[in-house]
Amino acid sequence: MINRVFKSSRFFHNSMKRGIPNVISLSETESKIRNLLVDYCNHYNASHQEKPLTLRITGGWVRDKLLGYDSHDIDIAVNHLSGEEFVYSFQEYLKRKDPQFSVNHVHTIKMNPEKSKHLETCTTKLYGIDLDFINLRSEEYAHDSRVPTIEFGTPLQDALRRDATLNALFYNLNEEKIEDFTERGMDDLQHGILRTPLPPIKTFLDDPLRILRLIRFASKFNFAIESETLDAMREKHNQQALSTKISKERIEIELRKILISQNPSYGLQLINYCDLSKCIFFVEGLKKEFDAYQLELALSKIPHQVSVASAIYLTFEQLILDSKIESVFQKFLADSDARFNFWLSVILHPYSIVTGKSKDIYNQYLRLGLMAKKSDITKVSAIDLTSNEVVQRYFTNPGNVKRSDLGIYLRRFPGYMDLNLIVQCYLECVDAIRVETPVEIPVPNHSIKCTTDQVKTIQSIINKYESLYSTIKSLDLSEVHLMRPLLDGKQLGKYLDRKPGPWMKPAMDKVLVWQLDNPDGTEDECIEYIKSTL
Structure with missing residues (x-):
């Protein structure tokens, strides 16, 4: 079994107090x-x-500056x-005061209550820094509406x-x-509490995202x-609102940031604990293209996939960074898009059992x-x-795998071999350690x-996989996706004195x-x- 080191208390209070300053030092540009x-x-x-202007920087900038981040x-x-x-x-003031500071690029993002965009924002740039200007607001909700009255x-x-x-x-x-x-x-920032x-x-009613x-x-x-907040995150009506009220683009942005964060395993454990798999990793539109039973079966396996994958990741990372393919993994870690695709490939792998007439499940889910x-x-x-049969055959008996077998397989992943x-290696690990993991409250730094x-x-x-990489290198297949055929279709037709037709593709293969x-x-x-x- 996987040993989960968790505190037994209902709410874990991080006792390691951070040294948060009570002042902010501005950079020269700021x-x-x-x-x-x-x-x-x-x-x-x-x-x-009678109505003097006061400007306040809000939100993430203040938090990050206090935590020591740019x-x-x-x-x-x-x-x-x-x-x-x-x-x-x-802008008018700058034109009169000093034209070199004129604000020429102004963009206003209008409200869109249906997508929980309740506030108009005006964006411009000063000294190369983007600034978003908004007004201080209050919001009131009617009992039968999720669209607030903003003042x-x-x-x-x-x-x-x-x-x-x-x-x-x-x-200020x-x-x-x-x-x-x-x-x-300030106290929550010092103690690492959300x-x-x-x-x-009320907060999630405003914006389920x-x-x-x-x-x-x-x-x-x-x-x-914090425990009351976490309990509210688990409520079914909030999950339903997240599925129906929030645009898929906004969900993708947040999911991407979770999966490329410093601790994606912790984020995935929270997603699982809040039972969010169905509202994130499923969309009703799939039912139009694919078998309902296959979909339901695959979806039922995703929480366990997330549970095991998030549980063993740090061990996997430590071991692979001590292996002979450490340099390959370091490049992967430095590429945020690769990390995002890694986690999506691992999490969504249960969908591989779902078949369709003309469209693949991954294309449809990721698109819709x-x-x-x-x-x-x-x-x-x-x-x-893509079938992993060639790789598994190599592991069984490397001598039975020809250079062309491996080369054709690797060409299926041009530029992302x-x-x-790495995904195949990790999926093998996840499959090999399929144990029941208890539902516990995820805790940071444990x-x-x-x-x-x-x-x-x-x-x-x-x-x-170290052995496989060694073979790929020895066979000079690391850049096989860049290899150009000795002959193109036109040349082949000329040499064989045959007109283009169905014969050409298998011949080129x-x-x-x-x-x-x-x-x-x-x-x-x-x-x-x-x-x-x-």
């Missing part, structure tokens, strides 16, 4: 931005003393103008509508000070989620369920749908330890096989071979 904005505020306030995601809240009103007024609000009202107390910290640009209107943000400013039911956002912050910073990029769809589909082999036998199993699988098995062969020898086979 100081220039601050001075320019405050100069405008002073100019504006001289003639609007941040270029600057959202600025204006106390009594809309973001658009402020930016255009500021200008106080800083406290605005802070209370944030997704987490540590994201509700403000930095006018006064150069941190403001903690929830009176919990909790909602308002009762979590905040469930995934909290998981993302937990996996990024290794923070614990996540609105994923074409490159992601191509890679995950190829990795999970390493990603495929490792999930494999038994001695499980470590030996993972090591033996990695050893097999034979050219490639012969070329791989005869790396020093000539064009004439290849033609003679093709003639003999036809």
Whole structure:
């Protein structure tokens, strides 16, 4: 069994207090931005003393600066103008004051309540830094509506509508000070706790995507989620809202950030604990193309796949970084897209049992369920749908696998051969350690330890792939996807005095096989071979 090291208490409070400063030091560029904005505020306030302007940087920038991270995601809240009103007024001021600072690129993102985009945002750039301007707001919900009535609000009202107390910290640009209107943000940041400013039911009613956002912050910073908040994340109506109310693009963005975070295993454990697999890794549209029984069976296996894959990952990573293919894995770790595709390929692997008449399940899910990029769809589909028979035959008896067998297989993954082999290696590990894992409250900074036998199993699988990589290198197949056939279709037709037709593709396939098995062969020898086979 996998040994899970968890605290037994209902809510784990991270006792290691972080040294969070009570002031923020601005960079040179940030100081220039601050001075320019405050100069405008002073100019504006001289003639609007009854309603003076105050600007506050909100959200992630404040959190990241206090944690010691650089941040270029600057959202600025204006106390009594809309973001658009402020930016255009500021733009006119700059034109008069100093034309070199003119704000020429202004973009307004309108509200879209149906997609939980409740606030208009105006974006511009200063000193090469993107700035988003919004107004402080309050939100009121009718009992029968998820679309809020939005009005200008106080800083406290605005802070209370944030997704987490540590994201509700403000930095007052006018006064150069941190403001903690929830009176919990600084303490939660110091102790690594994620909790909602308002009762979590209200917070998730505002925007169900905040469930995934909290998981993302937990996996990024290794923070614990407070128990009442975690309980609300598990409620069925919130899961339903996440499936139906939030755009697939927004879900994909949060999922990607979770899977490429510092601790994706922890994020996946939280996804499992909150029973979110169906609302993330399934979409109703699949029922139109695929067998309902196969879909249900595959979907039922995904939580266990996630459980085992997240449980053994750190052990796998440590062992492979101590192996002879460490350099291959280091390149993989440095590529965020590769890590995202790795986890998608592993998590969605149970879908490989689902068959369709003309479309593959991975293409359809990634397109409809996540609105994923074409490159992601191509890679995950190829990795999970391509038979691994050649590799397994190699492991059984390397002498029975020809250079062409291995070469043709590897050409199925042009430019991402390493990603495929790492996924196949890990899937073997997951399949070999299919044990029942209890549902526990995931806790940050606590490792999930494999038994001695499980470590030996993972090591033996990695050893097999070390041998495979050694063979790939010795056969000069590392760049086999770049190999060009000795003959193209036109040349082949000319030499054989045959018109293009159905015969050509299998003939070209034979050219490639012969070329791989005869790396020093000539064009004439290849033609003679093709003639003999036809």
